[in-house]
Amino acid sequence: MALPVRVTAPEVPPVTLDEIKRHLRIDHDDEDDLIGLYLDAAVGHLDGLSGTLTRCLVNQVWRQDFHRFRHRFDLAFPNVSDASVAYLDAAGNDIATTHVWALQQDEGEDAHVSLDVSAAAPSGLETIRVTYTAGYGAIVEGEANPVPGPIRSAILLMVGDLYRFRETAEAGGAPSVQMSLTVERLLSPYRRHFL
Template sequence: MTIEEMRALLGLGPEFSDAYVANAYAEYIGAGGGAAGDVELIPLAIVKKHLRLEADDDAEDDLVALYLAAAIAHLDGRDGWLGRALVERVYVQTFAGFECAGRLPYPPLVAVTGVERREGDLWLPIAADQWDVVDDRLVPVGGGRWPAGAARVTYRAGYDPEAGRPLPKALQAAILIMTADLFRNRGEVASTTTSRVSMSASVEALLSPFRIWRV
């Protein structure tokens, strides 16, 4: 995998050095991470069963997979309706200061892989034995004090059934309903956008307890 492909996967911009990107990718893979497309939140077989398609009929598998991906993308990550990470991936969050960090966004948090402080034009790592994570918040070890200045946190968040972190049943049910609506009304839905994904009252009722509201 090239450095640029690693950047795209991890969501790291040009302000991160190639060495930083390569190290972050190594940590990601070492911790069991994989490309977003490799994570199957809901098996295709379950989606086909919900759509009442024959298990051995693969004629529309690509279309079903496309609408399933569209439903997930409508909800997932930074731009998603839920404000929550669904597909596990790496996030990088910058804060004006450590005291502003609060809970890391886009739960569920899997692991924090790096903490840095800003010094001039440089981001300097803070050793892992100097911080801990409590209730999805960064805290200094031993009641110590954080350094002054901006903070940057790299972490992994999301669900991964193969790693024992399955998508909650209510989220699965909502995504199945959304996928079915796209599939059954395909003539009215542009297959290249998620902007018209259905959000019926039943779907919103299933999703609302999991929605993260931000101000």
Template sequence: YIDAATAWLDGPAGILGRCLVTQNWQMGLDAVTGPILLPFPDSEIDSAVFTDAAGGDLDYWIDRRDQRLLLRPLAGFGRPAAITFTAGYGAPAEIPVAIRQAMLLLIAHWYENRAAVSPGTSPSALPVAVDALLAPYRRIRL
């Protein structure tokens, strides 16, 4: 249940749309056609290389706003790019308390409600507290 709760919350497929613990990611683009939106809002760029037609590196510009990190080469759209970045809160102990508490509630709920429906009871939705605890940390996807 711990692994399932982590998978439900963590990474680009998780409902939070962000990394829980520190993770290193790489992103390669065959051609840059506009600003690049990284998949996680709280990312730190380790390196970004935009290559011009002669194989030289181009400078880039970083714009942080509205939970988005945008990279844009200062010249040379249509060129390949390679980006490495780090995302996440840090070590497991650094994950915000509200997220850890929501995970504990979720794990307990799944343990107590292992079947979709138990005889003589109605289906049980997730505890309201899980959504309330996670709401401030959900990434707004545009």
């Protein structure tokens, strides 16, 4: 499987600054930048290919290139809402085709695009490029947040720990902040493994 490349990052984080401030019981704006930095760290720890969940939290666009024609291409992430397939020649130019690919997801959340097995590869084909949107959905003000509550709760707890314990080690070098058991339990049903 080809390694995916993120094309478009999510427009908003899975939790808002206001939600975090309510969680932390903060009613001033003095530390908004610091809290935003902690939010970025918590989301970065979980989201995307390098995140520990190996899934996309909020809708974002990814691309995977494959260099051999097949009738099925497995995608790196679940919760795929849209996918397009393009054929490229060695120079990176589009090759016209009438093939129609279908996006499918199984109950285990794995997503793939597939093509009728009788379809033949177009001549001059060098790369098959699959571009897709993955994530729980877009976050729109005034609508329910599509990111599961346990993931959002874990992010709030992680940001809270980073905010309250601003040092990484105690005297003697022992870590003072470790991932809480509650955070681990909240996240464990959502962990996936890529490759």
